[in-house]
Amino acid sequence: MRGALAKPASDPAEALVSRAFDPYIEGMAQGEAQVRADDLDAAQLPAVTSLTLTDFRGYAMARIAADARPVVLTGPNGAGKTNFLEAISFLAPGRGLRRARLTEIDRRAPGGGAPLGGAWVVAAKVAGAHGEARIGTGRDTTSDSGERRQVRVDGAPARSQTALAEHLSLVWLTPQMDRLFLDGGTARRRFLDRLVYGFDPQHAARVSTYERAMRERARLLRDGPADPAWLGALEDRMAEHGIAVAAARREVTMRLDEACADADGPFPRARLALDGTVDEWLAGMPALAAEDELRRRLAAGRRADGDAGTCPRTHPS
Numbered sequence: 001m002r003g004a005l006a007k008p009a010s011d012p013a014e015a016l017v018s019r020a021f022d023p024y025i026e027g028m029a030q031g032e033a034q035v036r037a038d039d040l041d042a043a044q045l046p047a048v049t050s051l052t053l054t055d056f057r058g059y060a061m062a063r064i065a066a067d068a069r070p071v072v073l074t075g076p077n078g079a080g081k082t083n084f085l086e087a088i089s090f091l092a093p094g095r096g097l098r099r100a101r102l103t104e105i106d107r108r109a110p111g112g113g114a115p116l117g118g119a120w121v122v123a124a125k126v127a128g129a130h131g132e133a134r135i136g137t138g139r140d141t142t143s144d145s146g147e148r149r150q151v152r153v154d155g156a157p158a159r160s161q162t163a164l165a166e167h168l169s170l171v172w173l174t175p176q177m178d179r180l181f182l183d184g185g186t187a188r189r190r191f192l193d194r195l196v197y198g199f200d201p202q203h204a205a206r207v208s209t210y211e212r213a214m215r216e217r218a219r220l221l222r223d224g225p226a227d228p229a230w231l232g233a234l235e236d237r238m239a240e241h242g243i244a245v246a247a248a249r250r251e252v253t254m255r256l257d258e259a260c261a262d263a264d265g266p267f268p269r270a271r272l273a274l275d276g277t278v279d280e281w282l283a284g285m286p287a288l289a290a291e292d293e294l295r296r297r298l299a300a301g302r303r304a305d306g307d308a309g310t311c312p313r314t315h316p317s
């Protein structure tokens, strides 16, 4: 982090981009050299090879070109490092790294006031799952709230942000997320689910089907007396999708564990495993048997789950 020791620039954001205090941005390809997806080693994919910000927080206009090597951003506090990461986070569906209101991101004078330019835009070239793609995203000023984000892929408007997930899968872990390590399992499962989406886009649908059935069953049990056939149908759905969700999480965890075991470097190697009732079943029996077991436990646990509130005693989500 040598750049952090450099004397602060009068305009830190400008310094970060112009590299007046070299090396604010390390690992960058020199100059404007463009790296084509074909030139990248497949093992190094995915990569963001070019990133242009317009009216994005402190940046009126900023552009960096990079290759598939890791990039380290250094600079004084307030230089705009996290702003850059936030811009990259908009290359995935969702509300971005800071979960900020989109209007808040438009560039303003220090201290606030009216926007100094237009609505913010992030444009990138990525080498992703479908080779090189040009991704554009920004705040849609035509929406009533001004809080909608539009997305273009290779120049064509995408119907929804989920189009982004076909090209890139992004995961971040920021200091604000430290509760992930302290709070209960729900937040950790949600984090793991983001990792799983990257491998298997169907995972999101499975999770939401399971959760819908779980909520519906909880409502029936709470409001009682419930129709046993209706409850049985919901429990079938929970068993089928719940085990599929748990199996997908287990599969990705095992792949990550293998990757960690192969890691070579100065840090101790991490071991990863899932530790839960359903995970134990999946380690010891076929998925169909685990489905039967979950169905049986759900049926047997109706009274207890009705007393307890929302979640079944044994549940993978």
Ligand SMILES: Nc1ncnc2c1ncn2[C@@H]1O[C@H](COP(=O)(O)OP(=O)(O)OP(=O)(O)O)[C@@H](O)[C@H]1O
Pocket (backbone or CB within 6 Å): 056, 057, 058, 059, 075, 076, 077, 078, 079, 080, 081, 082, 083, 084, 104, 105, 106, 107, 108, 109, 110
């Ligand atoms: N909408 C906006 N318009 C203009 N400037 C903004 C806007 N939002 C944030 N900023 C500016 O961005 C700067 C913060 O940038 P950022 O959070 O990226 O800094 P950083 O380099 O990550 O700093 P640190 O080392 O403290 O984490 C602040 O100076 C802030 O004034």
Ligand SMILES: [Mg+2]
Pocket (backbone or CB within 6 Å): 081, 082, 083
């Ligand atoms: Mg920061």
